[in-house]
Amino acid sequence: MLGFRSEAHVDAWCEKRELPRRPIVNLEQQWHLAKTWYENRLTVELRRPGPEEMVEIFSSIGLEGPFWNPQSDEF
């Protein structure tokens, strides 16, 4: 994932590289993902979410569909 100043900059970046525009995440959503993945990272309980958990986490902030499913074979 890459950070851009605005969606216009995402469009320009995709166009220059002839890449499709894909999902854009806002700051609140990104913070939720960062906290969910990493807030226990410095503790003995550290672990990564499993594939099913990931789907639930993404869905909880409105990121749904095969793009956000680590087990999907649609892409």
Add this chain to the structure above:
Amino acid sequence: MDFETTLKMRIYGLTVENAQVPSLDRLSSDLGRSRQEIEAECASLGAKRLLVLDNVSGEIRMAPPFSGVSTPHKVTVGDKTYSANCIWDAFGVAAALGADAEITTGCADCGEAMSFQVRNGSPVPAPCAIHYAVPAAHWWDDIVFT
């Protein structure tokens, strides 16, 4: 505590303390284990996607959210500045440390500096768009480019 947990805690403890991911030799010295034992355990953590090792040197390239190499994604907490692997991980450093943070990175299109602040457990609103070019199923095909 088993050795895997001891190693993970030492990797992160040294990283936080020194603002630098430790070398395998440093871990070997600190933990009183051979370099080969450290390499084997780090490879096991890599297989679990908890570390990413450099293909050539075998050193720790990523101890997510921290980067083992300097990157444009900087996170300053107190008097220490950490390199993160990407913008997700930059916020992840702040989340892992549970501290106020200053994050600087650059717009992937134009290169202009972007900065963010985390205060009291939340990011201060700031304009940005975070684009996911790679579907989740393929993030680990090339974790350096997601």
